[in-house]
Amino acid sequence: MKKTFVNCFLLAALLTGGINAIARGTDSLRVAATVKPDANNAGLTLPQGFGALVVAENLNEPRHIAVTKQGDVYVKLASLQGGKGILWLHDANGDGKADEQKGFGGFKGTGMYVKDGYLYASSDEEVFRYKLDAGDKVINGNAPEKIVTGLLSRHEHEAKAITLDNSGNIYVNIGAYSNACQVKDRTKGSPGMKPCPILDSAGGIWQFKANQPNQTYGTGVRYATGLRNVVGINWNSDANSLFVMQHGRDQLHDLFPTMFDAKQSAELPAECMFQVQKGTNCGWPYVYYDQLQHKKILAPEFGGDGKKTAGEDAVDPVVAFPGHLAPNGLLFYTGSQFPEKYKNGAFIAFHGSWNRAPEPQKGFFVAFVPFKNGKPSGDWEIFADGFAGGTNLSSPGDAKHRPCGLAQGPDGSLYVSDDQGGTIFRIVYGK
Amino acid sequence: MKKIIITTAAFCCLSLYLIARQTQTPEVQESIARGEKVYTLYCLSCHQKSGNGVPHMNPPLVKTSYVTGDIKKLVTWVLKGSTENVEIDGKSYSNNMPAQNYLKDDQIADVLTYVRNSFGNASSAVTAAEVKAIRAKAK
Numbered sequence: 015m016k017k018t019f020v021n022c023f024l025l026a027a028l029l030t031g032g033i034n035a036i037a038r039g040t041d042s043l044r045v046a047a048t049v050k051p052d053a054n055n056a057g058l059t060l061p062q063g064f065g066a067l068v069v070a071e072n073l074n075e076p077r078h079i080a081v082t083k084q085g086d087v088y089v090k091l092a093s094l095q096g097g098k099g100i101l102w103l104h105d106a107n108g109d110g111k112a113d114e115q116k117g118f119g120g121f122k123g124t125g126m127y128v129k130d131g132y133l134y135a136s137s138d139e140e141v142f143r144y145k146l147d148a149g150d151k152v153i154n155g156n157a158p159e160k161i162v163t164g165l166l167s168r169h170e171h172e173a174k175a176i177t178l179d180n181s182g183n184i185y186v187n188i189g190a191y192s193n194a195c196q197v198k199d200r201t202k203g204s205p206g207m208k209p210c211p212i213l214d215s216a217g218g219i220w221q222f223k224a225n226q227p228n229q230t231y232g233t234g235v236r237y238a239t240g241l242r243n244v245v246g247i248n249w250n251s252d253a254n255s256l257f258v259m260q261h262g263r264d265q266l267h268d269l270f271p272t273m274f275d276a277k278q279s280a281e282l283p284a285e286c287m288f289q290v291q292k293g294t295n296c297g298w299p300y301v302y303y304d305q306l307q308h309k310k311i312l313a314p315e316f317g318g319d320g321k322k323t324a325g326e327d328a329v330d331p332v333v334a335f336p337g338h339l340a341p342n343g344l345l346f347y348t349g350s351q352f353p354e355k356y357k358n359g360a361f362i363a364f365h366g367s368w369n370r371a372p373e374p375q376k377g378f379f380v381a382f383v384p385f386k387n388g389k390p391s392g393d394w395e396i397f398a399d400g401f402a403g404g405t406n407l408s409s410p411g412d413a414k415h416r417p418c419g420l421a422q423g424p425d426g427s428l429y430v431s432d433d434q435g436g437t438i439f440r441i442v443y444g445k
Numbered sequence: 446m447k448k449i450i451i452t453t454a455a456f457c458c459l460s461l462y463l464i465a466r467q468t469q470t471p472e473v474q475e476s477i478a479r480g481e482k483v484y485t486l487y488c489l490s491c492h493q494k495s496g497n498g499v500p501h502m503n504p505p506l507v508k509t510s511y512v513t514g515d516i517k518k519l520v521t522w523v524l525k526g527s528t529e530n531v532e533i534d535g536k537s538y539s540n541n542m543p544a545q546n547y548l549k550d551d552q553i554a555d556v557l558t559y560v561r562n563s564f565g566n567a568s569s570a571v572t573a574a575e576v577k578a579i580r581a582k583a584k
Contacts, residue, residue: 169530169537203547368499368503372489408493408494410499410500411493411495
């Protein structure tokens, strides 16, 4: 009897908590008392006061993720699992660990975003959306609407990362199928093509309507250009602007050994965060950003020597990171769970490098950049590290985990996906 | 007991490896040594020091028929490069491979002999004469 009473009391408390959560909006909750970090913080190194737990593991290459206001996690897979390319993860007992999993959507891909009652998902050629019910569950996993179709995918930089603004638009990355727009890709001695013919249909961000079916290049807008490849992409509501993370060019030393030694080639060029507006040009392939000289440098394929500046028509990055770290996730944090310094700041999931060889590889962490009034207000720092499971890696294949996607939970927890080990992490504060 | 089995197994592996090394003529061993230098200069940044490549991007050179199989196919691949999506063990690799036709016949022979006898591979050597013949036909 006593037990029943206690159970009823607990249930009532849970319900009240839930109602309060709804009443207070989605971002103002503290993390539930039942969610505890794993004993070793899931192997991660975090700032004081933070903890981490594994939400799910052994997933097939989870790329981008989205968390609903109920705390369910949608995961886009780059490799089908049981024939399905999207997973829905549910935590029924409230301990933070997913204990229910359903698959749907028979296509591989990267993009995953929840907005205004729809789940958006991308393959490497198309963008789909699924209608959600009042509980943010997909109503029919077999009947998505095709929003965009026929996007170029020539197997280099094929991932179609997506995000939405607050005005009914969806932004889609169409990566350049090239390293530096040479006549022959990645081939020593092959000159750069000017104008670069790739930029007509790739190497930029395209804007489409979020609610119109079967859009193509003809109905979309080339919103920003001169972007080699973008995987981390997020709308900043504070700045009312799109921000993207570019994967910078590879192989300065391989292609121009007399201009760049292996060490310089490991550090250069910067991995850049750009703020983009309609019509912004970020400079690829003609220039790259040198974070040591703080300048846009003419690419050697176009007559550069590592010193000549160029790109007067291109914007500077708002943040420049060391080379080749591979930023695959970008999230502006609007939660209240983390300390004040994190509010409106940017988290970036770095997948980790390969093009720093023979130097040791770097990255494999989640970085943070503080923002004020829509602009960076301090230096970047490593927020969550330890994903690789070791230091001095010679190859990214040796990493245990590689951070890829980021999402914010309704209580302000930060979720991180790992497409190498197949894990979803959740980072919480104040435990 | 377990320890003895492991030690014995390790000893057997080492012996087999040494026997395999001994069956390589001094010429082949020299070719492998030269090939490692070519690999470091022209191949390592993409295929990595371990030969494991980069997931989804640059294919591994470890125990794949692309590397250990037909020499003609392999030499042609190196000479012409590839813009194909390569599939190995159900995983696809997307980066383009540039043509390496600027390398001399003996450099290609050395680097392929190195690759075919490294990273756990143990396949026959490639000779400069073979590369020359394949290059002549590939044109």
